Amino acid sequence: MARATSPSHRRTLRCLLVVALALGALALLAAPALGGTFTPQTGGSPNANRIDSLYRVALWIALVIFFAVEGALVYSLVRFRARRGAMAAQIRGHARLEMGWTVGAAVILVALAVLTFAKLDSIRTPPNSGPGEAQLAGRPALYATLDRRLPPNGKSLNIQVNGQQYLWRFTYPGGGPTGFGGPYSYQEMVVPTDTTVTLDVVSQDVAHSWWIPALGGKVDAVPGYVNHTWFKIHKPGLYAGECAEMCGRRHADMIAVVRAVDPDRFEAWLAQRQADIQAANKAAESARARIARQGGLAGSP
Numbered sequence: 001m002a003r004a005t006s007p008s009h010r011r012t013l014r015c016l017l018v019v020a021l022a023l024g025a026l027a028l029l030a031a032p033a034l035g036g037t038f039t040p041q042t043g044g045s046p047n048a049n050r051i052d053s054l055y056r057v058a059l060w061i062a063l064v065i066f067f068a069v070e071g072a073l074v075y076s077l078v079r080f081r082a083r084r085g086a087m088a089a090q091i092r093g094h095a096r097l098e099m100g101w102t103v104g105a106a107v108i109l110v111a112l113a114v115l116t117f118a119k120l121d122s123i124r125t126p127p128n129s130g131p132g133e134a135q136l137a138g139r140p141a142l143y144a145t146l147d148r149r150l151p152p153n154g155k156s157l158n159i160q161v162n163g164q165q166y167l168w169r170f171t172y173p174g175g176g177p178t179g180f181g182g183p184y185s186y187q188e189m190v191v192p193t194d195t196t197v198t199l200d201v202v203s204q205d206v207a208h209s210w211w212i213p214a215l216g217g218k219v220d221a222v223p224g225y226v227n228h229t230w231f232k233i234h235k236p237g238l239y240a241g242e243c244a245e246m247c248g249r250r251h252a253d254m255i256a257v258v259r260a261v262d263p264d265r266f267e268a269w270l271a272q273r274q275a276d277i278q279a280a281n282k283a284a285e286s287a288r289a290r291i292a293r294q295g296g297l298a299g300s301p
């Protein structure tokens with residue numbers, strides 16, 4: 001239905017169009033600046049980078065669809081708004097349009113699903129360590145599980161992550177042939193750079209979730225189960241995260257830090273840690289023996 005529009009109407013229309021275009025341009029230009037806010041963190045490990053790139057593909061497709069739909073909506077609201085004396089055309093259904101947006105949406109979903117499954121393996125399977133890997137990579141793991149994914153050469157530095165209300169305990173290789181009895185640390189995990197680190201994530205009380213955003217996705221720590229993830233850090237530094245599963249009153253205190261250092265420094269730190277723990281155990285053992293002796297003396301007739 002063709003109708004003449006007055007100059008003031010045309011001005012309003014132009015004004016609205018300019019505002020809509022300006023908002024669209026602002027959102028597009030702001031996207032890189034807000035990259036870390038709306039998309040996953042990157043730069044720590046290849047799996048985190050791949051999660052981020054997958055997310056960005058979905059985000060850009062969603063943005064294009066959002067602006068196309070909202071643009072059509074705003075245009076229709078303005079162009080076909082009620083006017084005095086005008087009669088709206090009574091239209092019902094449009095087979096080609098309806099088929100178009102149904103098939104279009106299905107095609108986009110299938111394309112995203114194919115892309116996700118194609119990328120999933122490189123997110124879940126760790127790569128080999130670099131040439132400067134820590135010499136501990138490949139030591140026996142704490143748990144022999146069938147579902148732990150290893151790098152192609154089968155060598156990784158395996159660390160157990162144990163969630164407890166309200167802290168994380170990390171057990172490193174270096175114990176006996178079974179892997180038990182190795183050095184451990186709390187809250188701060190120290191790892192070597194350029195080395196593929198596989199994690200066995202467990203819990204000894206309630207459900208927790210291990211999450212260092214720059215090093216990959218969340219992994220649930222569930223009592224009775226062993227879940228797995230990995231990372232490979234290139235740059236020395238601190239990578240912070242926190243428990244991502246509401247686990248009790250002090251859940252907010254359950255933070256975690258991964259400190260990546262050169263492999264040489266890591267090996268020295270681990271040896272020192274092992275020596276410190278052994279010395280502390282020895283001191284505790286002799287204190288226990290002394291107390292038992294004293295108790296024996298006090299209790300003797």
Ligand SMILES: [Cu+2]
Nearest residue numbers: 243245247251
């Ligand atoms: Cu928690």
